[in-house]
Amino acid sequence: MAAPSIPLTISPTVNNDRHFANHPTVTLIEKCSNPQQLKQIHAQMLRVGLFFDPFSASKLIQSSALSQFSSIDYAHKVFDQIPQPNLYSWNTLIRAYATRSHPLNCLSIFSRLLQDCPEKPNKFTYPFVITALAKLKDLELGKGIHGMAVKEGFSSDLYVANCLIHFYVECGCLDMASRVFSNMPERDVISWNSIIDGMAQNGLFDETMEIFCRMEEEGVRPNDITMVGVLTACRRVKVDVRFGKMVHSYIEKNRIKQSLILCNAVLDMYTRCGGVHEAKMFFDKMMEKDIISWTTMLVGYGSLGDFDAARGLFDSLPTKDIAAWNALISAYEQNGNPKEAVAVFNELRQSKTAKPDEVTLVSTLSACSELGAIKLGCWIHVYVKKEKMKLNCHLATALIDMYSKCGDLEKALGVFHSAEGKDVFVWSAMIAGLGMHGCGVYALEMFGKMDVKPTAVTFTNLLSACSHSGLVEEGRELFDQMERVHGVAPGVEHYACMIDILGRAGLLEEAMALIKTMPVAPGASVWGALLGACRLHKNVELAEEAWARLHEIEPRNHGAHVLLSNIYANSGLWEKVSEVRKRMRDVGLRKEPGCSSVEVNGRMHEFLVGDNTHPMSKKIYSKLEEIAERVKCEGYETKKSEVLQMVEEEDMQEKALSLHSERLALAYGLIALEPPTRRIRIVKNLRVCEDCHSVFKLVSKIYDRDIVLRDRYRFHHFKEGSCSCNDYW
Structure with a gap:
């Protein structure tokens, strides 16, 4: 229902006096329990002229925008009918949009305030505008609003400063967040929590712990949110589980409220830091559990490879939402069990207890890629279209990877061309697909069309494409341009690709010379590439050297033993074949079965x-x-x-x-x-x-x-x- 129209003959009274604060109609606003009652009061206010009293109108706006039964659309319409709303009404609407994930609407109202309101924004305006900017992660505009707050003298306000810290953390600008924090004349626990969380989310463990220690030194008592930040830092860098236990002990000794969010953080820390046994003990003692608790424990079992326990826990779940299904599918898929991941997905389809989401589909598509299960992959693609799901970069990358690895390059290209706003992962996946199908020239052409900055993965895929297509000169040129042109320093994996390119082409001496110039120690992939090249070109002497170096790094690499055995067999050196196979038997190595x-x-x-x-x-x-x-x-x-x-x-x-x-x-x-x-x-x-x-x-x-x-x-x-x-x- 639209807000009643305003009779144009009534002359509005513009003031902020509270003459009508105790008017019976105004006092009824706070007693409203549903939208119908509020609209009746709105109509009554229009009849008696209260609507044009700024204070009375602001109370109506407040209830329309912020109550349990509020409607932001209705509140906005009511607001637009007030000839000259007071600053409280402007702030109320700004707050409503900021807290309801409508940041652009929030900024639009703020812009109108600057033009139409006779009053300037105050210390209650800026926090919600800054909150909206944090959701948009618009650093430049946020800096401008920060400047306005400084000019108006609100930068030292506790609430404004806390919101600025959160804004800069969300934008990844930790230097500015730290500067705001350091310049605060007073800080509360929210200030400390904001900067601790910012450091923790960015994996800065040492900085997180340093700030936490300063917090204690200044006599500020940490709360459950503080400790969630500290635990986040622990799991981000995967600290030793013993340190995690110390943090857990600190929480208990200082009688910090063990809220559900904190308990889940403790549980997550243990599972991420290798303490699945400790996680299970803590899980069993938790007085309250939600789906996050169960799912976290399930992921922990999966990371440990204890799939029987993971499945048992899943079956015992009181309710199975899509997050639980995703956890089990992901646990199987990420730990080398794609068949089981697909089986769980099919079980989900049949159960109809939850609806697959983007996370479900990406994990299942990855399992399809491993198996070459193109029929299920195609079904998922059709499902995405049928459900009108946005083909974002995550889904596009997963579909391209699936079609490429299932052998349908045309469909992979179709997905690529239909994807909007391609990020570097989409481009890199398509380049990888072209490379593995031997289309190295097309992979290089696609690289030339990239409109985003390439990453180390992009160059790994490109060099691999050159290797499969025998593009030696092109590979050399790419390798040379990586750091000089694109600012990506070659890593061990890139050197391994170059050794593969040169080795396949029979340029074994050049490959060995390149290894000797590496700025870092050659890894197993480098010596493995050289060993593979020796097999192609039957170079026994160099193969023995490559194998010896590889054996030093990975003494239990059964593939290297088999490759050396094959090189000897190709050259008819059967005694040496017997020696290698005896060595494998002696140390308990077995050839991977085809x-x-x-x-x-x-x-x-x-x-x-x-x-x-x-x-x-x-x-x-x-x-x-x-x-x-x-x-x-x-x-x-x-x-x-x-x-x-x-x-x-x-x-x-x-x-x-x-x-x-x-x-x-x-x-x-x-x-x-x-x-x-x-x-x-x-x-x-x-x-x-x-x-x-x-x-x-x-x-x-x-x-x-x-x-x-x-x-x-x-x-x-x-x-x-x-x-x-x-x-x-």
């Missing part, structure tokens, strides 16, 4: 080397024999060098290769995905061998199928007898 999966009707079918557990195993092995016969007719010959063990009989050599997991997945795909489905998508956890690569090319031609294979390093698109990698991988 595992491949293929998606059929939304379900992932997994195969290990020589797997015979699938219900259709007989048909799969029959199909393998058929494939073997047909590729031989096309001139295929087994690449014996790929049999990396001493197998003398030729038929056994061929059999060893034919049992690779990706071939089993391919055979099943040919059986289960009959035409008109032409595309078969396979995901493998290891690098595809050269022999299987040759077979896949022939199968794509013989069976007229598109085959998309994602191995540990990149994508291979097989079509009509060719591969997108051009045999460079």
Whole structure:
């Protein structure tokens, strides 16, 4: 209902006197319990002329804007009908918009106040305007308002100064926040809490503790909010759990009110700092728990890898809101259990107890990326459109990553082009997608179109793209420009990419020379890249040096042992192969088994080397024999060098290769995905061998199928007898 219109014949009286403070109609305003009563009083005030008394009108505005049944739209309409509202009415409307997350409306009213109100803003005006600016994080405008407050003499006001500290903290301008804090003639616990929280949120542990100690020295008693800030600093830098225990002990000894928010902060600190056992003990003692308490404990179990406990806790939840579902999905996804994450998401869909939100979808899309589960990924994309969810940068990045890693580069590009306001993560994800599909030239072109500052991750993706496409000169140029042009200092990961670029191209001496010029100690990724290059180019001597350096850093890296063994096998050095494998047995290292999966009707079918557990195993092995016969007719010959063990009989050599997991997945795909489905998508956890690569090319031609294979390093698109990698991988 709109506010009643004002008769233009009534002449308003503009003053701030409280002659009508005790008028029966005015006193009824505070007794209102619903909007209908307030509107009746509004009508009565119009009839008797009270509406045009500034004080009486301000009381009506206050109830319209700030009561439990308030309506900000109605309050604004009432305000607009007051010919000359007093400053109290202006402040009331400014406050209402500031506290209701309408910062732009708040600033609009403030701007009108400066033009139309005969009174200047006072110490009650500025705090709410500054609060609105904190929500907008508009540093420059905020500095201007700060200047106005100083000019008017309000900068020393306790409430104004506290709001300024909060504003500068929200804008990430901690120097200004500290300056305001230091210049305050008086401080209350809110002042201390604001600066402590600001330092803590930015991970400045030492500064947080220093201010906390000063607070004690000045005799200001900390409260529960103070300690939440201190605990935030602890979890941000993941302090030793023993220090966390000391903070917890301080809270108990000083009898600080253990509010629910503080208890949840203690719980979160323990789970983040590795004290899950302590967290469980504290959780069990908590007198009051909310969904945050339960979810925090659930995340703690997940980070520890105790998924049975996490699942048990989830099942015992009194109510399961979307935050709880998200915690369980994220716990599985972030700890290397994507299948379980997808299973929980499907359980959520079936239960209908909560509605998936952005966090749910981003976590599930990440799990789909790991599995290559494109059907579920597509369902999520459709869900986003159906629910008219905004395709923000988080969702866009997750969708691009999912489509790229599931082998559908066209859809990834479609999402990229439809995303509005692309941030560096969206650009970097698309560059990574192009790179892993061997489209290095297009990745570089996209980099040239970037309208945001690139990060270290962007350059890692670019250099990786150059590596997969053999773009040596382009890689050199990018590496050279990183710090000189873009201000991003190369890290170990960038050096590892450059070693990979040079190594794949056979420039092993240049790669070794680059390692020697590194400003930091070469990491495992650097020596691993060189070792991989030695395998490609059969350089045994350099491989032994790279392996020795890698072994010093990661003595239990089973992949490095296997790679060295393969290098020896490729060169026929079987005694050395035996030595490496004996060493692995002696220290309890086992080769990671090859595992491949293929998606059929939304379900992932997994195969290990020589797997015979699938219900259709007989048909799969029959199909393998058929494939073997047909590729031989096309001139295929087994690449014996790929049999990396001493197998003398030729038929056994061929059999060893034919049992690779990706071939089993391919055979099943040919059986289960009959035409008109032409595309078969396979995901493998290891690098595809050269022999299987040759077979896949022939199968794509013989069976007229598109085959998309994602191995540990990149994508291979097989079509009509060719591969997108051009045999460079």
